Amino acid sequence: MGSGRRYQIRKLKAEHCFAKNRDYLVKLNVVDKLTKQVALNQASDSFLVEDIEQPYIMAPDTVFAGKDLIMNGQKTFLKNFKINGYYWDFGDGSRSAGIETKHAFHFPGSYDLQLGVTGEP
Secondary structure, eight states: OOOOOOOOOOSSSOOOOOOSSSEEEEEEEEEOTTTOOEEEEEEEEEEEOOOOSBOOOBOOSOOOTTSEEEEEOTTOBOTTOEEEEEEEEOSSSOEEESSEEEEEOSSOSOOOOEEEEEEEO
8 A cells, every 4th residue: 555645534424535546545433532532443444546447538618619629538547458549529520530639610519529449458
């Protein structure tokens, strides 16, 4: 397990967003209200935080008609899969390839962008 900062949340229900992908150890301690000391370690568990396994499109959600929309798939994460191709469908009949691409929509509207990848395990 990696070393890092320790966080303490003193509530009945705790939420935390982990900053990095790595192993974490989480402990549930019973704390004495008077002394503020740990009276009992009720439970502990370690777990691995990983990115969600999915193709991932990085792009603004709104663009003006006729202006270039720049997007990329650099944050795509597919565990145990070596990506060798990125393929884009812009939802207006246009397509492109590459990890990064740009496209201008000629007419205002809503478009469904799709990113497909090819590769091997």
